Amino acid sequence: MEPIPLLKQLSEINGVSGYEEPVRELLRRMWEPFVDEMREGRLGSLIALKRGSGPEPRPGLMLAAHMDEIGLMVTGIDKGFLRITWVGGTDERVLLGQEVIVHGQHDLPGVVATRPPHVLEHAERKETVPWDKLFVDVGLPAPEVEQIVAVGDLITIQREMAVLKNQRVAGKAFDNRASVAALTLTLEQLASTQHPWDVWAVATVQEETGLKGAITAAYGVAPDVAVALDVTFGKQPGVQDVDSIPLGEGPTIGIGPNFHPRLAARLRKTADTHEIKYHIEPVPGRSGTDAWAIQVSREGVPTALVSIPVRYMHQPVEMLDVLDVERTGRLLTAFIAGLEPEFLERLAWDAPAESE
C-alpha cells in the first residue's frame, strides 16, 4: 500500500471515541486479505489474528493501536446555535473558526463560531474562549436545526489531509491513525513473511477516554507479549527538546516502568540490525497509552511501546513525517519475523540478558 493515500484515508475518516464504527469497517476491509480471522470486541475493537508457523501451542503477540479520535458532542441548542463539549482531550484553544461536520440525522457542515475582534473587550482578546462560550453554527434557521440535530450528536473537525514539503503531512486524527497506518503496513508485509508467533492485530476503541478498548481487548486476547503503538510529541517550537522527538528520525521505543526492559531491548536490537532509525523515549511513569492498560491485564503482559513523532498533538493540523510511519511498519515486521518460539523464556526475570 502507498503510505500517503493510506494516511489520507485514515486521517479523514471519522471515528470519535465510542463511535469508531466507520474506522473499524474500513479496517475490516483493508485487513481482510492479510489475516486469518477477525472478530469484534464487545466494546467495538477490531481483533484480527494472523497465525504463526511455529509449533502449537504457539505464543501470541498483540499489536495494539487505538483507532478512536478526539471530537465534540452537542450539549444543547440555543437560538439555532449548538452548545458543545469535548469527547477525549479536545483542545479548545484550536477550535475557533474551524470548519466542522455535525453528525445529525444527516451530516451538516458547520463552523465554530467566533465573535469578531471588533466587538470584544481588550481583555477578551488575550484569553482563549472557554467551553461555555463556544458554539457551532450550521447556518440554518433555528427550527430546521432542531429537526436535524439533537443533544448527543457528534461533531468532528472537517479537515482534508495536506501534503507539505519533505514527505510531511498534516491533518486531523493522526493520533492515532498514524499508528493504525503503520499496523496496516505491518500486516501487509507479514502476509509474505515467515513468523513463528501468532500475531493479534488490534485496533482499539476509546483510548482517548480512558484506554477502555485496550483494557477489554487485552483481556479477550490474553496475549503473551504486547506492543502498543501510539504517537509521541514531535519536536516543534515552544516545546523543549527533552520533551520531544525530531520528525523524520524514526519511531521511538519507550523505556520505563510501563515497559518490559528485555522486550524494549529486543526492539532496539531489531532496529539496529535492520538499520532502521529510532529514538529511545524515556517515560518515567504512566505512558498515557494503551500500553498502560495492557501491562496489567490478567496476570500481567510484558509490554512495549513504539511511538511515531507527531507535531501539534490534538490539533486539527497534527503533522508527521511519512517515513516514520513506514519505518514503524518495517520495525514491527522485522521484530515479529525475528521472534523465536522460545522468546518468551528470555523475558523471565532470571533469564540472562541478550547479548548485543
Place this chain on the structure above:
Amino acid sequence: MILKDLSEAVGVAGDERRVGEVVIDAVREHVDEVQVDTMGNILALKRGTTGPDLTSKPDERPMRVMLAAHIDEVGLMVVGHDSDGFLQVRSVGGIDARLLPGVLLWVGPERIPGIIGIKPVHLVQQEESRKVATIEQLVVDVGAKNKDEAKTLAPLGTNATFATQFRELGPTVRGKAFDDRAGCAVLVEILRGEPFPFDVWAAFTVQEEVGLRGARIAAYTIKPDCAFVLEGTVADDLPKDKDTSPTTELGKGPAITVMDRSFIADRRLVRHLTSTAEALGIPYQVKQPGIGGTDAGAIHATREGVPSVTVAIPCRYIHSPVALLSLDDYDDTVRLMRESLSRLTYRTLEERE
C-alpha cells in the same frame, strides 16, 4: 456564483492583483471603461443613460456616483525564517490571534499548504492554558527542514491566507474574506444590471484593511457627487451572557450605517435608502452605531467632501478563516442598492430635513 470566485481568490492587502483579475473578468462586458490606478484600484465606469458630460454647469451635467467595495483581505506576511525551517509571520490588517492555532494556510502565490500549531495541551502548564499566543510567538510550518529551504519556499514578504473553500449551506453560504468580497460581489451584480440615469464609477479598492489607503486615491480620481460603500460587516448574533447588541443580525436584511468609527453617514443618503426599502418592502437594519470603519471614512473626506453612506451584508465571523452570510440578505442588498440608485437624483442630495 461570483461570490465564490471572489471568496476563493487570494488578495492580502498590498497584493490584490489576483482578486483584481477576477473582478475585471466579471465586469468587463458590462461597463464602458476599466482602468487600474497606481495602487491597483480597479475603477470601472458604467455610463448613465442621460449621455456624456457635455455641459460645464454642475447641476446640468450627469451625476457621478461612486460605488466602492474593497478587494483586499486580512492575512499574514512572512517576516523571517528560523533555523529549523519555520516561517515567522506578522499580521496584515486585523488578524485575531485567537484563531490562528490549528489553521491551514495557503502560503504564497503557489498556495503552498502551511499550518500553525501550538504546544500540545498535554505539555501546557495550568497557568498558561488560558493565555492566547501572540502572532509573534507563533510560526508557520510548511514542512521545511532548515532556514535555506524555508527561504526558498516562502521568501520574505510572502503573504499567507486561510485555506478555505467556499461552501453553500442551504440558506447561507460560508467562505473566507467575505469582508469585503461580499461587497465586491454586490457591486459586480449592480454593474451587470441595467445602466442608471447617471454615471456610476465602481471602485474596487485596495488596502482597506491597512488604513483605507486605496479608497482615498480612488475617490480623488473619481471626484464623485456622492458615494455608497458596500461591505460585509459584523454580525455578532451569537447567544451571549449579557444582553449586548448583535451589531447586525443574519437574515434581517442589508445593514445601513449611520455612524461608525470612521465617519458619520450622510443623513440624506441614509433616508433615501430607508425610504426606498420601506416603499418596496425590502427588509433592512441599522447597524449598531460606533463599530468598525470602512472606505467611507476616506471617501467622505476627499477633496471638498463626498456625501457617503455604507450598506453592508451582515456576516458572522469576519476576519476569521470562515465567515457566513445569508443569501436572502445578499439578494436584498443587491435589490436595495439597485432600487435606491434608480431613484437617486441631485435632488436627493439637496433635500433638507
